[in-house]
Each structure stands twice: as structure tokens, then as C-alpha cells.
Amino acid sequence: MRACAIRDYRRQYANPIRFARGDVVALGARDTEWPAFAWITTTDGNAGWAPVDWLQPQDDGLAVALRDYSAQELDVRAGDIVELHHDLGDWWWCTHADGREGWLPARDLYLINDTTSEETSE
Structure with missing residues (x-):
């Protein structure tokens, strides 16, 4: 199509976030304009929006990536x-x-x- x-x-964003399946990221607030996304911070300190459905939240404010992603x-x-x-x-x-x-x-x-x-x- x-x-x-x-x-x-x-x-x-000049430096878009990226993560691979299995990576652990810090999970922040959900976006109000684009509710399918949440603010995350990767282990290298880069932050940006990522799809909530592609993350498995943990009890400690972290999440595990369920698949590869590039913003x-x-x-x-x-x-x-x-x-x-x-x-x-x-x-x-x-x-x-x-x-x-x-x-x-x-x-x-x-x-x-x-x-x-x-x-x-x-």
C-alpha cells in the first residue's frame, strides 16, 4: 500500500531511541496525544516515545522490550x-x-x- x-x-528527535527484544528500559508516563506510546529511557540514557504494547512492565518502573523497535x-x-x-x-x-x-x-x-x-x- x-x-x-x-x-x-x-x-x-535528532537521536531517536532504539531497543532490541529483551532490553530493559525505564518506563515513564503515557503520551496524552498518542496514547499507544509511553516515554522510556534506554540503558544508554537516550529517551523518547515507544509503543506500550511492545513493552512488558515490571514492578520496579522498568519494562522489558517484547520486540525490536526504532523511533x-x-x-x-x-x-x-x-x-x-x-x-x-x-x-x-x-x-x-x-x-x-x-x-x-x-x-x-x-x-x-x-x-x-x-x-x-x-
Whole structure:
């Protein structure tokens, strides 16, 4: 499935968090705008938003990662076409035509119906 960016989007964090399955992270507050995400801090001290469903909370304020994750966002310009891979909490993991990958908010994308060449709003 593909989508067209309806506005420019610039990544919000210069050093996005990453963790691997089994890593332990410090679990913070849930996001009010994007409730599928919580603020976490990795063992290297980097902090950012991560999907709550991909973490197993422990009793001590820590959580164990249930799968690999990267918070890498994708810079796009309005009109750019991206390939959509999977969605999570109103965000899509995308690949740009130039090969770059990252997350984009669904609200900034216009879905393209490849079977009829029509576009649909997400």
C-alpha cells in the first residue's frame, strides 16, 4: 500500500531511541496525544516515545522490550509518495522512494488505492 504526504513532516528527535527484544528500559508516563506510546529511557540514557504494547512492565518502573523497535521518523515533503509497511498507534512505518525508512503520522498521509488509482483519506 502507498500514501502521499499531504504536508511536510520533519523528524522531532535528532537521536531517536532504539531497543532490541529483551532490553530493559525505564518506563515513564503515557503520551496524552498518542496514547499507544509511553516515554522510556534506554540503558544508554537516550529517551523518547515507544509503543506500550511492545513493552512488558515490571514492578520496579522498568519494562522489558517484547520486540525490536526504532523511533526513527521520516522527513518528507508534501506530495512525496511512500510505501506503507505497518501501522502503530496512528503512525505508519514507511519507505520513501529514495530508500529512507521511518515513522510518519497517519494524519499527514493520504492513502492511495493502487487497485483503482484513487486516493483515500486516512
